[in-house]
Amino acid sequence: MPTIRQYRPAFFEGFENETVEFSTTKELLDVLFVKKFCSEGFSGFAVSDEHLMATYKNGKEWWVVGTLSNPSLVKLPKWQSGVAPQNIIEDSETAGNT
8 A cells, every 4th residue: 555754854853754554646635744735825736756745836836745655656747846736636536546
C-alpha cells in the first residue's frame, strides 16, 4: 500500500514526521497533515518526483507536503513551477488504477 511521509524542514526539532498509508488519491488528500495545506491562496496539489506539493497563488508559490512511496500511483498533475494544478478527484479512483 502506498504511503506519504510528512515533510518538515530540518530546523524543526522535537517533532516526529508522520507516515500514513492510503489506497486512493482521495484518501491521500484526506490525510490530516495534507488537508492543513488547504488554506488561503491554495491552488491545488501536484506531484514532483517523489514529493507531494501544495501550490498557492495560482502556482506562483509552493511547499513540499511530504514524500510519496510510489508517486506513479497518485492521480494528480505533475508539478510545474508557476503553474496552478487543476485537481479533479473522483471518489471511485484508486491509487493503483490507471
